[in-house]
Amino acid sequence: MKKHQPPSRYLFAGGLFLLCLLTSLASFSGTQEKYWVTFKDKNGSVFNPEAYFDARTILQRKQLNIAIADSTDFPVSGNYLSLIEKTGAKLSWSSRWLNGVAVIASPEQKENIRKLPCVLDVEQMSLNATISEVKPKTPEKENIDLLRFQTSRMQGDLFKKEKLDGTGIRIAVFDAGFPGVDKSPVFKKLRDEKKIVATYDFVSKKEFVYGHHWHGCATLSCIAGIADSLNMGLATGAEFLLARTEYALREPASEEEYWLAAAEWADQHGANIISSSLGYTNKRYFSNEMNGRKSLVARAATIAAQKGILVVNAAGNEGQEDWHIIDTPADADSVLAIGGVDPERDLHIYFSSYGPSSDGKMKPNLCASGKAVVAGKKGLKTSFGTSFSTPLVAGFAACAWQSHREWTNMDLFAELQKSGHLYPYFDYVHGYGIPQASYFLDKNKTVDPTFDFVIVNNEIKVILREKYSYTADENAMGYSARRNLFYKVEDQFGRMVSYNVLLAEEKEVLHFLAEDFREGDAITVHFEGYTSSLDFPKLDIPDDPIQK
Amino acid sequence: MNSRAGKLSAIVVLFFMMTSLHAQTVLLHVDRATDSIPSKHGQNMPRYIYPFIKLGWVLGPDEKGARISYGNSIDFAFGIKKKYKVGSIYSFGWEAQLDYQVFKMVQDSGKIVPNPIQNKTERLDFSALRIGFFNRFNLDPDRGNTLGTFVDIGVSGEWNYTVRNIIKNDLLNGSKVSSAIKNQPYYTDLNAYGELRFGLGRLAFYGTYRFTDLFRPRFNFPELPRLIAGFELSLGN
Numbered sequence: 001m002k003k004h005q006p007p008s009r010y011l012f013a014g015g016l017f018l019l020c021l022l023t024s025l026a027s028f029s030g031t032q033e034k035y036w037v038t039f040k041d042k043n044g045s046v047f048n049p050e051a052y053f054d055a056r057t058i059l060q061r062k063q064l065n066i067a068i069a070d071s072t073d074f075p076v077s078g079n080y081l082s083l084i085e086k087t088g089a090k091l092s093w094s095s096r097w098l099n100g101v102a103v104i105a106s107p108e109q110k111e112n113i114r115k116l117p118c119v120l121d122v123e124q125m126s127l128n129a130t131i132s133e134v135k136p137k138t139p140e141k142e143n144i145d146l147l148r149f150q151t152s153r154m155q156g157d158l159f160k161k162e163k164l165d166g167t168g169i170r171i172a173v174f175d176a177g178f179p180g181v182d183k184s185p186v187f188k189k190l191r192d193e194k195k196i197v198a199t200y201d202f203v204s205k206k207e208f209v210y211g212h213h214w215h216g217c218a219t220l221s222c223i224a225g226i227a228d229s230l231n232m233g234l235a236t237g238a239e240f241l242l243a244r245t246e247y248a249l250r251e252p253a254s255e256e257e258y259w260l261a262a263a264e265w266a267d268q269h270g271a272n273i274i275s276s277s278l279g280y281t282n283k284r285y286f287s288n289e290m291n292g293r294k295s296l297v298a299r300a301a302t303i304a305a306q307k308g309i310l311v312v313n314a315a316g317n318e319g320q321e322d323w324h325i326i327d328t329p330a331d332a333d334s335v336l337a338i339g340g341v342d343p344e345r346d347l348h349i350y351f352s353s354y355g356p357s358s359d360g361k362m363k364p365n366l367c368a369s370g371k372a373v374v375a376g377k378k379g380l381k382t383s384f385g386t387s388f389s390t391p392l393v394a395g396f397a398a399c400a401w402q403s404h405r406e407w408t409n410m411d412l413f414a415e416l417q418k419s420g421h422l423y424p425y426f427d428y429v430h431g432y433g434i435p436q437a438s439y440f441l442d443k444n445k446t447v448d449p450t451f452d453f454v455i456v457n458n459e460i461k462v463i464l465r466e467k468y469s470y471t472a473d474e475n476a477m478g479y480s481a482r483r484n485l486f487y488k489v490e491d492q493f494g495r496m497v498s499y500n501v502l503l504a505e506e507k508e509v510l511h512f513l514a515e516d517f518r519e520g521d522a523i524t525v526h527f528e529g530y531t532s533s534l535d536f537p538k539l540d541i542p543d544d545p546i547q548k
Numbered sequence: 549m550n551s552r553a554g555k556l557s558a559i560v561v562l563f564f565m566m567t568s569l570h571a572q573t574v575l576l577h578v579d580r581a582t583d584s585i586p587s588k589h590g591q592n593m594p595r596y597i598y599p600f601i602k603l604g605w606v607l608g609p610d611e612k613g614a615r616i617s618y619g620n621s622i623d624f625a626f627g628i629k630k631k632y633k634v635g636s637i638y639s640f641g642w643e644a645q646l647d648y649q650v651f652k653m654v655q656d657s658g659k660i661v662p663n664p665i666q667n668k669t670e671r672l673d674f675s676a677l678r679i680g681f682f683n684r685f686n687l688d689p690d691r692g693n694t695l696g697t698f699v700d701i702g703v704s705g706e707w708n709y710t711v712r713n714i715i716k717n718d719l720l721n722g723s724k725v726s727s728a729i730k731n732q733p734y735y736t737d738l739n740a741y742g743e744l745r746f747g748l749g750r751l752a753f754y755g756t757y758r759f760t761d762l763f764r765p766r767f768n769f770p771e772l773p774r775l776i777a778g779f780e781l782s783l784g785n
Contacts, residue, residue: 107688348576428578484575501576 034092035110036257036296038100038121039080047074056170056270064308064408072097072303080118087112093202093261097303098296102257125256125296143382147230147373149343150222150392154368155437156234159399162441166224166235166398168405170197172266172309173220173391174259174276176246177212179377184217186225186375189236195224198269201244202258209244214377215387216242219277221375222391223398232373235395241269246278256280259329260300267307272401272409274301274309275394277387279316279327287325291359292332305334310401310409312394314386315339315364316353319429324354326364331357336413338393339429340370340386347484347501348429352386355428360495364431365413366420368392393435400440415440425526427488427499450530451485451509453523460523460534462487462510468528469507485509485527492520595695595784597630600643602754604778606651611770613660620652620671623756623776625678636689642681647706649674651772661769662734667715672772674711674735674762680704680743695782700745700752711735734767736760745780752780 049058049069061068076094081101085091089105102125105113114122151157159165181187181196190196199209209216224240225232243262259278266274280295292298301311315337316327330337330353340352349370355363372388373380393416400419401412417423419439420432438445450468454461462485487510488499502509504527512523517536524533606621627645634640650673653659655666662672682702691697713729739762745754755777763769 345575354578429576498577498579500574500578503573503575505573 033107033110034102034104034125034257035113036098036100036123036125037084037103037113037119038098038123039076039118040120041118042071042074042077042099043118044079045074045077049073053268054270057267060270060272060308066306066308072099076101077118080116083116083118084113087116089113093257095257095260095264095296095300097264097300098260143373144230146343146369146371146382147227147232147380150369150372150388151231151234153341153343153346154234154392154396154435156231156396158437158441159234159396159403160231162403164399164402164437166238166395166402168238169235169272169398169401170239170241170270171223171235171273171275171394171398172241172243172262172269172271173216173223173394174243174245174262174274174278175213175216175219176278177214177244178209178216178220178242179211179214180217180375181220181242182210184375186221186227186232186380189226190224190240195238196240196242199242200262200265202261202265203244203247209242212244213246215277216244218374218376218381218383219275219387219391222372222388223275223395225375227373227375227380232375233392233395235398238395238398241266241271245276256296259297263300263304263309267304267309271309273394273397274304274311274313275391276312276329277314277385277390279314279330281316281318281323281327285328287323288358290325290328290331290357292328292335292357292361295328295331297329298332298335301329301332301335305332305409308409310397310412311335312390312397313337314390315355317351317385317387318353319348319351326353326355326357330363331361333361334410334413336366336393336397336416337364337431338386338390339364339367339431340384340389341367341430341434343369343371345484349384351384352389352429355431362426362431363428365417366393366431366433366435367429368396368434396435396437399437400435403440421529422486422526422531425486425488425524425531427486428496429499430486447529449532450528451525451532453525453532453534458514460510460512460514461508462525464504464507464509464527466507468504483528485525487523487525489517490522490524492518497521595631596633597628598782598784599626599628600645600780600782601626602645602778602780604754604756604776606649606773606775607777608757608773608775610773613658614770614772615654615656615659616773617652617654620650621773622650623778624648624650627678629682631684637686639684639686640682641684642679643702643704645678645680647674647676647678649676649776661763661772662713662732667717669716671714672711673714674708676706676708676739678704678706678741680741682743682745695747695749695784697749698745698747698752700743700747702743702745704741704743704756706739706741708735708737708739734763734769736762736764747780750782750784752782754778754780 047069058068073096075096076099081091084103087109089103089109092102092104094101110122113119199207201209221232223233224236224238226236243265245258245262263274280297285295304311313330313335315330318324326337329335340349341347342349352370357363368389369392370386370389371384374383374388397412397416400416416435417432419435421436422430422433426432449465451462451464454463483504485502485504489497491497519536521536522533524531602625604623606616610616625645625647627643629641629643631639631641650671653670653672655670659666680702682700685699687697713732716726718724740759741756742759743754743756745752758774762772
């Protein structure tokens with residue numbers, strides 16, 4: 001009788017497998033999740049606004065006719081936080097605006113917290129943030145034409161000529177780190193003039209923010225960087241609050257809570273504008289929840305707007321991804337959501353997320369170059385993303401606000417939209433277009449019609465006026481405004497059915513058949529600053545030669 | 549080109565045909581009816597359909613004439629399963645897997661299966677495609693975005709697409725010879741199993757019991773053990 005074979009190979013393989021399983025089991029059994037705990041009230045909380053707020057905040061609230069302090073400014077009840085701690089859960093950042101606190105808790109601890117009489121709700125909140133930067137397939141060298149274009153497309157020279165550089169405006173920049181801002185020559189003016197008034201790292205809970213991911217360095221440069229005397233952004237005279245609110249790209253577990261805490265910190269320190277190139281998508285939310293009311297950051301951004309702050313946030317880079325639509329907090333009604341434009345084509349850049357919000361709000365609101373020359377850890381580089389469109393517009397907004405300090409943040413919001421190069425035309429990738437400085441400096445500017453609707457029998461044509469007809473030279477590629485014709489079709493309920501951009505190559509630029517439309521439909525066309533609509537009931541006019 | 553880009557290209561072509569008699573360059577066309585369909589799936593989707601691997605050991609009692617080497621007789625499988633949620637406690641689902649069972653045969657004097665010849669080593673390898681149905685009872689209805697703690701009770705059927713009798717021997721001249729004998733008449737093509745799983749997140753402990761015989765009755769072979777137990781690891785996020 002032969003002996004049994006030693007169980008060598010299979011047992012070894014089994015041992016390895018078991019090791020994997022035990023590792024997995026260990027990670028499962030030790031699971032602690034992060035939850036957002038909302039309290040019912042702020043019982044016992046006391047608050048002294050003069051001690052808490054920067055003098056700027058109080059002044060700003062007085063100017064905007066906002067109460068110096070209301071219940072949302074009171075801190076979370078210390079007694080309630082103690083009760084949470086007694087369950088064994090670990091406290092993280094709390095929010096006075098949302099009257100809650102982030103906690104790290106086991107399932108049992110979570111249930112104990114839920115049973116506390118002071119607790120209104122407990123929500124799970126593990127999610128990832130997306131830094132709205134796209135890595136190009138091939139790195140591009142520094143590009144002077146692009147550097148000029150990223151501000152000149154917004155007519156930045158007009159602001160400069162009027163000495164509007166954001167002076168007197170305080171901008172809070174939320175990002176994943178600001179390495180190099182303390183050393184790079186791009187930020188020498190900021191340092192020399194002591195324009196960086198406060199910094200805080202909400203991830204590591206310390207003031208030093210000049211480390212970690214370079215992304216914040218890049219976004220800040222698109223607001224206030226100066227490279228060889230060329231402005232990289234428009235608000236070179238503004239003051240700054242720098243907040244590190246996210247881990248680097250390689251660390252996926254960053255949370256909304258840092259954004260919340262930073263928003264309250266920015267309010268405390270008198271911020272006028274928040275520029276955030278961060279967004280949250282499918283790690284926690286469904287796309288139908290991008291309604292500006294669901295996510296914690298959207299709710300916080302809305303409160304920030306109520307406190308008088310203009311919140312500017314990236315629309316996101318999900319245009320080619322399954323998610324496809326804007327992220328949050330760009331979905332919030334009071335947040336200026338910024339899409340990206342391809343500078344070579346002067347229209348939607350392929351990755352920029354699509355609107356509207358899930359409840360139909362027009363998003364994005366504006367757009368700017370989605371490709372920019374930015375400050376990196378080592379000198380300048382070309383980068384892609386709505387991350388960079390956002391600070392470009394934030395810098396623009398600072399200059400616009402400087403020109404009309406009597407405006408509230410929401411006045412400014414509305415005026416910025418009106419300054420869009422497409423306004424009153426909008427669609428769901430450009431919003432109202434790229435903001436134009438001339439709007440703020442010459443309000444009496446009029447626009448001549450550039451095209452006509454021509455209706456003959458069953459045909460509808462859009463004919464360019466002679467002065468605006470196409471010439472080949474004008475349509476050359478490069479970093480310059482191009483002769484793009486925008487048009488959209490809306491149904492009888494005002495819902496956008498389709499939107500389009502054509503290159504205006506011929507005088508008769510559009511040609512439709514009436515039977516393709518239904519009564520109540522409308523076509524709106526925008527070309528060279530002029531917008532006009534055609535409502536389809538008007539087709540009853542027989543052989544009408546021209547209708548403007 | 550991804551599917552979205554492909555769809556967009558098709559729309560652009562269609563757009564040309566429908567709306568314009570002129571050769572205009574379309575730079576952007578978004579038809580909201582087709583381009584704005586919201587996703588119906590969230591981040592919990594990987595807990596509804598996911599691949600898995602499993603490894604088990606033959607545990608059931610062997611019979612005289614078909615003694616096996618325990619520890620060396622294993623069950624390895626990989627496959628995919630899909631769950632349909634009925635409520636927070638009950639779900640059901642299906643699974644498909646490629647299963648590989650190895651029975652290491654003890655070479656003793658009473659050996660019958662698959663023949664009385666004693667070799668240096670011998671094993672019977674069953675390669676099968678197995679399709680199953682399971683009922684899942686979750687023990688933590690408030691589990692959130694995890695597989696949670698669950699008990700699965702299911703049945704499955706398999707088709708043995710290959711059965712190999714692999715024997716190894718040393719020859720007198722010192723060389724070694726290994727032979728794989730296939731297409732033998734003694735095994736059955738189809739088998740049925742019952743399965744019980746206890747899951748803790750990605751990890752599950754499973755036990756299967758084979759209801760049917762591996763060998764055709766006319767050969768009068770003693771049966772190989774019916775019980776297998778082991779671990780299953782889900783490979784979803």
